[in-house]
Amino acid sequence: MTDPSREAPSHLYIGTPFCRGVCAFCNFYKTDLRTYQRFFGENGRFADAVRRELDLWSTRLPARLSTVYIGGGSPLELPDESLGILLRDLHRRFDLRGAE
Numbered sequence: 001m002t003d004p005s006r007e008a009p010s011h012l013y014i015g016t017p018f019c020r021g022v023c024a025f026c027n028f029y030k031t032d033l034r035t036y037q038r039f040f041g042e043n044g045r046f047a048d049a050v051r052r053e054l055d056l057w058s059t060r061l062p063a064r065l066s067t068v069y070i071g072g073g074s075p076l077e078l079p080d081e082s083l084g085i086l087l088r089d090l091h092r093r094f095d096l097r098g099a100e
Contacts, residue, residue: 010062012094014050014086015072028072036077046078047085054093064095 017029018036036046054061068090075083090096 010065011067012061012065012069012090013072014068014070016046016070016075016078017073018077019073020077030073033077045082047082047089050086051089054089058093062094064097065090065099067100068094068096 015029017031018033019026019030020033022030022032039045070086078086
């Protein structure tokens with residue numbers, strides 16, 4: 001029998017807490033780009049970390065998403081390769097038809 005909670009549309013938030021500058025008014029968890037480069041300096045490493053996290057939650061995540069939000073910092077600060085890997089993986093894992 002199919003788990004109904006895996007069939008219902010849902011939402012996914014992927015936090016990218018890396019900012020060129022850290023604004024005092026921001027309430028998101030954040031860090032500066034130097035920290036990103038220290039831990040995820042190689043292209044694709046952040047995307048790999050997110051993919052591993054999604055693997056851990058795979059049985060609890062819905063099959064279809066109605067919204068994907070990548071933010072909380074500056075996702076465009078991610079290297080193009082990392083962002084591309086992440087987006088391709090999301091399209092592979094989830095039904096994103098009609099998603100925003």
